Amino acid sequence: MKKKTLQSRPPHPVDMYDQKIWWRTAGGEWVRVADMAPDHCRNTAAYLLRHAEAIAVRQGFRELVVYGDAPDDVVDSWMRRDAMRLDDPRGWITSTRLYRALIKRARKIGEQA
Numbered sequence: 001m002k003k004k005t006l007q008s009r010p011p012h013p014v015d016m017y018d019q020k021i022w023w024r025t026a027g028g029e030w031v032r033v034a035d036m037a038p039d040h041c042r043n044t045a046a047y048l049l050r051h052a053e054a055i056a057v058r059q060g061f062r063e064l065v066v067y068g069d070a071p072d073d074v075v076d077s078w079m080r081r082d083a084m085r086l087d088d089p090r091g092w093i094t095s096t097r098l099y100r101a102l103i104k105r106a107r108k109i110g111e112q113a
Contacts (some may be wrong), residue, residue: 010081014062016054017093020101033101041106048099052089 010022010030021029023044033041047057060082067078085092093099 012057014066017098019094020043020097023098023102033098033105035100036105038106041102045099045102045106046092048102052093056085056092060090092098 010024011019013024016024017021021032021034023033023036024030036044063078063082067074070078
């Protein structure tokens with residue numbers, strides 16, 4: 001029997017940008033990055049860049065819900081990370097595993113064409 005891994009199912013929204021397997025479409029459907037068309041990957045990466053500030057804020061709220069009652073050292077660490085994310089949203093989004101996976105797939109397929 002095949003062992004189920006975290007990659008075999010969509011992530012919790014708080015983990016969406018820290019993984020490279022799944023993307024959630026505007027319609028709410030979860031799709032694998034590996035199954036996305038090259039144009040979809042490019043368009044999604046462009047969307048992430050255009051909306052980096054709003055995404056960074058929304059991600060901060062998601063994490064606050066998860067980490068808000070954590071021990072002080074965890075909250076302090078989260079607050080530092082959140083401040084860095086808000087200081088440079090585009091830098092943050094381009095550093096995420098999801099963004100890098102989208103770009104890699106778009107380039108890889110583009111080279112094959």
